[in-house]
Amino acid sequence: SAVISQKPSRDICQRGTSLTIQCQVDSQVTMMFWYRQQPGQSLTLIATANQGSEATYESGFVIDKFPISRPNLTFSTLTVSNMSPEDSSIYLCSVRGGMTGELFFGEGSRLTVL
Amino acid sequence: AQSVAQPEDQVNVAEGNPLTVKCTYSVSGNPYLFWYVQYPNRGLQFLLKYITGDNLVKGSYGFEAEFNKSQTSFHLKKPSALVSDSALYFCAVRDSNSGYALNFGKGTSLLVTP
Numbered sequence: 001s002a003v004i005s006q007k008p009s010r011d012i013c014q015r016g017t018s019l020t021i022q023c024q025v026d027s028q029v030t031m032m033f034w035y036r037q038q039p040g041q042s043l044t045l046i047a048t049a050n051q052g053s054e055a056t057y058e059s060g061f062v063i064d065k066f067p068i069s070r071p072n073l074t075f076s077t078l079t080v081s082n083m084s085p086e087d088s089s090i091y092l093c094s095v096r097g098g099m100t101g102e103l104f105f106g107e108g109s110r111l112t113v114l
Numbered sequence: 115a116q117s118v119a120q121p122e123d124q125v126n127v128a129e130g131n132p133l134t135v136k137c138t139y140s141v142s143g144n145p146y147l148f149w150y151v152q153y154p155n156r157g158l159q160f161l162l163k164y165i166t167g168d169n170l171v172k173g174s175y176g177f178e179a180e181f182n183k184s185q186t187s188f189h190l191k192k193p194s195a196l197v198s199d200s201a202l203y204f205c206a207v208r209d210s211n212s213g214y215a216l217n218f219g220k221g222t223s224l225l226v227t228p
Contacts, residue, residue, distance in 0.1 A: 001160070004157075031214055033214075033215050041220070042204065042218045042219060042220045042221050043158075043204070043218040044218075045215050045216075045217075048213065048214075048215055092157060092158070094158075096214050097160070101146055101165075101208055101214050101216075102148055102160050102163050103148075103160070103206075103214075103215075103216055104160060105150075105157040105158040105159075106157050107156060107157040108156075108157045110155075
């Protein structure tokens, strides 16, 4: 299984600001996924980030609000832009763990927007 | 389209008793099914998966799950619950015809009482 590190683990942010979350994996991976877990909710896929190509966003998520970078096979960032209290969530980075497709997750980044 | 349902928000069981956490799914192709556990303030941990083969799948921490194609279910089970099993459990599905991102259920909170 991959070891996934996310930074920051938690942060409190002011409305209107932006925050970038980093995801570092201990091995090279083709696909990385960013999920959001709103309070008391399940996980919702934000986007799929493949190295060397633009991220693919799910319905309801747009690049202007959640820009993603994927500069190499072990690293990705997700920015939450112009934050509002509705963006208060846990943001999770995940990678595919093999041919059968289980995903492995980082510990998550818990954002609180005031 | 693919979806997964966890009909119970919470399951309560006494320590030492068997536990079952229910999951049903809907996919257009062949299902790939997964269970994850989330402890407070932690990321998701992979428990087990069904891809093909035996309908009874064994995973981490003594958990197992039974795939039932006719009932489109993949219930998580454990013969003897521990207090330390108390956590949030997520069922997830991927369609063999779709990409590698997983679609998660809403989660079931398991409470094991001494």
